[in-house]
Amino acid sequence: MKMVTAFTGNMKRAAAGLKRINLDGLRWRVFDAQGQVLGRLASQIATVVQGKDKPTYTPNRDDGDMCIVLNAKDVCVTGRKLTQKVYYWHTGQVLCICTIIMVCSYIGHLKKRTLKDQMTLDPTEVIRKAVLRMLPRNKLRDDRDRKLRIFPGSEHPFGDRPLEPYVMPPRSVREMRPRKRRAMIRAQKKAEQQQQNADGKKGKNGEARKKLHEDTILLKEDGAHTDCHSNGKPSVSKA
Template sequence: MKTYLAKTGEINREYVLFDASEAPVGRLAVMIANALRGKDKPTYTPHIDTGAFVVVVNADNAVFTGRKSEEKIYVDFSGFRGGRKERTAAEIRRKNAARLIEDAVWGMMPHGRLGRAQFRKLRVYNGAEHPHAAQNPRKITVEK
């Protein structure tokens, strides 16, 4: 029996839909990263992008457990001296709630050329509306 390796022409991409208000951010990010990489498919090949396009809605209702909303710190650095900015998750949610999901998913992706290409297939929206209804995204529910 030979190991199956997917080729770029054989890949069928689908759209999947996640609701950020259903599960904690970490559990959701694991499921999103696996869908982006294609690890949830039997045709997963490590060096080929076999993943799906992922749409995440309700990012402004993303769930944190415990006191992470007040205590989790996001750090930005401009590159200049004194250019470090620290913000809590609650401040990030007010300014750009999609970043909460994007940062969590990016931390679970490979940090190379392939990982960047896979990450570009992620679309995060703050509300329940999204412009990808024509693609008929398959809804995936995340266990809590």
């Protein structure tokens, strides 16, 4: 992973809020999102930004490290989340009436956006929302959010910092097969099921025809036996 590259983005946005962070004793951890699953990556970032990977972790203190996430545009999702996952938001305002605080939400103007559209507009918000929703909703949440710096590509303005690349833990489960491979397996299973159903119908029809043939033979034999008896009757002579 290339750590130092020329940064051509919005420097003001990239360095926003750094003055409010006490950087003494903090490490600068670098996460490469390229090829990583969104949820697994967000869980690791949430652990580091809270300081849970340190033996000195305390829930009421903000001891988390600075987290720099690169290549946010190349993050991966599993299944059909790219088209089925939807982000919702709507406007609202806070009204103070006689020391009573009321929150008015205009749910009638609900807006939505799929994950695919959000990745096209701003892929950094996808990772930011995933991490923030894994953090406790307390007074330390905003401070931890300031320690999270996400960039769509490999460019970032923190090349002069002592950066430490973060190594993702190995996955203990097997890798998921590609979507085309899974689709081919489903098609093969469907074809086998259809073939089994067709063979079952043929077997049932063959048994029915065989039974009908046997019944026809029995009827013919009964008819022939009756004819023989009628022909063998003694004739009665008229007086």
